[in-house]
Amino acid sequence: xxxxxxxxxxxxxxxxxxxxxxxxxxxxxxxxxxxxxxxxxxxxxxxxxxxxxxxxxxxxxxxxxxxxxxxxxxxxxxxxxxxxxxxxxxxxxxxxxxxxxxx
Numbered sequence: 702x703x704x705x706x707x708x709x710x711x712x713x714x715x716x717x718x719x720x721x722x723x724x725x726x727x728x729x730x731x732x733x734x735x736x737x738x739x740x741x742x743x744x745x746x747x748x749x750x751x752x753x754x755x756x757x758x759x760x761x762x763x764x765x766x767x768x769x770x771x772x773x774x775x776x777x778x779x780x781x782x783x784x785x786x787x788x789x790x791x792x793x794x795x796x797x798x799x800x801x802x803x804x
Contacts, residue, residue: 707764712756713794734782740769
């Protein structure tokens, strides 16, 4: 991983019924909206398989720099997705933003 690269991950659960078309649509729409933002690299959607927590899904992406990450946060597609979909359809989440550890 590049020294100043940032990994942005969020794990979450949805208000929708598990396995529903609304759940699937949210995941697909999230992938389409967020992965097309120019500074986003390596966008992935995950499904939780461990009983150790109560979250169901994850989105993860990489940014080459803090500036790219900040551009993503301010990008109109990200702002609109959070406002119109995330805030309406996500029941709980945990966001983690991290960079490589050097000692």
